[in-house]
Amino acid sequence: xxxxxxxxxxxxxxxxxxxxRDAGCAFVGAHPIAGSEDTGAAAADATLFRDGRCILTPTxxxxxxxxxxxxxxxxxxxxxxxxxxxxxxxxxxxxxxHAPHVVAYALAAxxxxxxxxxxxVSSYAGSGLRDTTRIAGSSATLWRGIALxxxxxxxxxxxxxxxxxxxxxxxxxxxxxxxxxxxxxxxRDYRKGLIRS
Amino acid sequence: xxxxxxxxxxxxxxxxxxxxRDAGCAFVGAHPIAGSEDTGAAAADATLFRDGRCILTPTxxxxxxxxxxxxxxxxxxxxxxxxxxxxxxxxxxxxxxHAPHVVAYALAAxxxxxxxxxxxVSSYAGSGLRDTTRIAGSSATLWRGIALxxxxxxxxxxxxxxxxxxxxxxxxxxxxxxxxxxxxxxxRDYRKGLIRS
Numbered sequence: 001x002x003x004x005x006x007x008x009x010x011x012x013x014x015x016x017x018x019x020x021r022d023a024g025c026a027f028v029g030a031h032p033i034a035g036s037e038d039t040g041a042a043a044a045d046a047t048l049f050r051d052g053r054c055i056l057t058p059t060x061x062x063x064x065x066x067x068x069x070x071x072x073x074x075x076x077x078x079x080x081x082x083x084x085x086x087x088x089x090x091x092x093x094x095x096x097x098h099a100p101h102v103v104a105y106a107l108a109a110x111x112x113x114x115x116x117x118x119x120x121v122s123s124y125a126g127s128g129l130r131d132t133t134r135i136a137g138s139s140a141t142l143w144r145g146i147a148l149x150x151x152x153x154x155x156x157x158x159x160x161x162x163x164x165x166x167x168x169x170x171x172x173x174x175x176x177x178x179x180x181x182x183x184x185x186x187x188r189d190y191r192k193g194l195i196r197s
Numbered sequence: 198x199x200x201x202x203x204x205x206x207x208x209x210x211x212x213x214x215x216x217x218r219d220a221g222c223a224f225v226g227a228h229p230i231a232g233s234e235d236t237g238a239a240a241a242d243a244t245l246f247r248d249g250r251c252i253l254t255p256t257x258x259x260x261x262x263x264x265x266x267x268x269x270x271x272x273x274x275x276x277x278x279x280x281x282x283x284x285x286x287x288x289x290x291x292x293x294x295h296a297p298h299v300v301a302y303a304l305a306a307x308x309x310x311x312x313x314x315x316x317x318v319s320s321y322a323g324s325g326l327r328d329t330t331r332i333a334g335s336s337a338t339l340w341r342g343i344a345l346x347x348x349x350x351x352x353x354x355x356x357x358x359x360x361x362x363x364x365x366x367x368x369x370x371x372x373x374x375x376x377x378x379x380x381x382x383x384x385r386d387y388r389k390g391l392i393r394s
Contacts, residue, residue, distance in 0.1 A: 035323075036324070096321045097326065100304060101325070102362070103329070103362065105365060105380070105381050106361040106365050108388040110361040111292055111297070111387065112386075116288040121292045125293045129297050131329070132297050132300070133391060135328065136385060136387075137385055137388045140384075144377045147369050148374060151369055151370075161307040164306045177345060181337050183302070184337035187302035187305040188302070188305070191301075191309070194305065194309070194327055
């Protein structure tokens with residue numbers, strides 16, 4: 001049984017599924033949604049997977065026993081396992097993870113190079129900006145690969161984000177107090193939904 | 198001696214400085230850069246100000262004794278105090294705090310309402326998105342006020358962010374591996390600078 005832990009699944013599955021079958025073994029794609037901006041053995045965390053979500057992306061041709069084995073592996077380290085189509089996985093992850101990484105990189109770069117008069121502004125950052133840009137501390141090589149492997153999904157998700165950002169920008173430009181407060185409040189409710197889930 | 202703790206200083210100083218002088222007291226504007234997305238007495242934190250930065254925004258006409266008293270107040274709770282022009286304060290804070298809040302609200306709203314097929318995507322959010330959108334949990338009323346009181350600075354900072362985001366988006370669209378990795382790596386270095394400061 002061959003499996004993987006990649007963050008983008010469609011390309012992986014379409015390459016490895018037939019390749020493994022030809023080699024006489026069974027492939028089941030998996031994405032344990034867990035991790036941090038750190039890399040390497042020193043960043044190991046024994047509780048990393050506990051209560052996280054793991055998505056398996058079997059195809060119609062996947063071997064049932066292999067699927068059960070991979071499911072048991074991830075349930076064994078405490079993850080909640082579910083299955084979905086690889087393409088759907090990629091479109092969802094583009095929105096909840098891949099595009100937000102690009103946003104965080106853009107924000108870190110914009111603040112990092114901003115100057116007001118002679119002052120580099122970055123030394124005035126508070127805990128809010130540190131959290132907002134935490135994932136911009138992630139490996140550039142890894143995330144370049146993810147962004148390009150899921151290019152279509154990432155571009156769609158970035159376009160959705162930009163639409164929202166422009167709406168807020170326009171309300172600020174117009175000085176529309178009521179509509180801006182309503183838009184912020186709606187975003188705040190969505191944010192509270194992210195914590196609960 | 199009258200002081201304040203508002204996140205936007207130019208409007209505050211230009212209103213309160215002459216008003217206090219007319220009333221026979223001295224005004225010194227202050228912004229202790231500390232806080233969280235929570236509000237109310239239950240969110241009190243005895244260590245909130247320790248090692249944080251506090252910006253005082255005296256004018257040429259400010260009373261020296263009043264300035265010393267306000268400085269002593271904030272140093273007394275452990276803050277590093279510095280002084281600058283109110284307008285410069287507002288342009289810096291637009292970049293490190295106010296615009297990032299708008300970005301976080303936009304991201305929370307975009308993800309919160311995104312669906313892929315029938316699935317709301319928000320239930321697949323990991324810890325990265327939770328951190329990235331934490332400040333979108335902040336009071337909508339407070340941040341509507343801040344965004345509009347510092348409108349010009351916020352719009353400038355959002356434009357700088359959008360320029361960066363479009364650059365990254367274009368590199369993803371073109372599939373330019375080398376340039377994208379370099380841009381992510383540069384952002385990552387800036388992010389590391391934010392942690393150190």
